Amino acid sequence: MSETPAIPTLAEDKEARLPLIIYVLYLASFVVGFTSIIGIVVAYVNKGEGPDWIQSHYQFQIRTFWLGLLLGIGALILMLPLAFFGIGFLLPLAVAVWFIVRCVFGIKYLSHRQPHPDPTTWKW
Numbered sequence: 001m002s003e004t005p006a007i008p009t010l011a012e013d014k015e016a017r018l019p020l021i022i023y024v025l026y027l028a029s030f031v032v033g034f035t036s037i038i039g040i041v042v043a044y045v046n047k048g049e050g051p052d053w054i055q056s057h058y059q060f061q062i063r064t065f066w067l068g069l070l071l072g073i074g075a076l077i078l079m080l081p082l083a084f085f086g087i088g089f090l091l092p093l094a095v096a097v098w099f100i101v102r103c104v105f106g107i108k109y110l111s112h113r114q115p116h117p118d119p120t121t122w123k124w
Contacts, residue, residue: 016110018046019057023103023110026064030096040065053115057106060119064102067122071095098124 025039040062047058075091082088105124109116 013113015050015054016113018042018050019054019061019110020107022058022061023107026061026103027100030100036065036068053113056115056119057110060102060106060116063120064099064106068095068099068102071098 022039022043025035025042029036029039043058043061043065047055047062050058072092072095075095078091079088082091102124106116
C-alpha cells in the first residue's frame with residue numbers, strides 16, 4: 001500500500017516561507033511599527049527569485065506597502081478636518097482594515113500554494 005506524500009504546512013514550505021514572513025512583518029507593524037519596512041526590503045530583494053506563483057505575492061506585497069503608505073498619509077492629512085465632524089478617526093481605521101484584509105487574503109492564497117489572482121489590484 002503506497003502512502004501519499006504529506007503536503008507541507010505553510011511554515012514548512014521553503015518556497016512560501018519568505019512571503020509568509022513578509023505578511024507577518026506587515027501585520028506586526030501595527031504593534032512594533034517598523035517591521036513593514038523590513039518586509040518591503042525583503043520583498044524587493046527577493047522579487048526576482050522563485051516560481052511565478054511566489055512572484056505574484058512579492059508584487060502584491062510591494063504594492064500593499066506603497067498603497068498603504070499613500071493611503072495612510074492621505075488619511076492622516078484628512079483626519080484633522082474631519083475631526084471637526086467627529087469622524088476623523090474613520091479614515092485611518094479604514095486604511096488599517098484594508099491593509100490587514102490584504103495581508104489575510106495574501107496568506108490565504110499563499111497557504112493554498114496559489115498565485116495572487118490580481119497582484120496589481122487596489123482591493124484584495
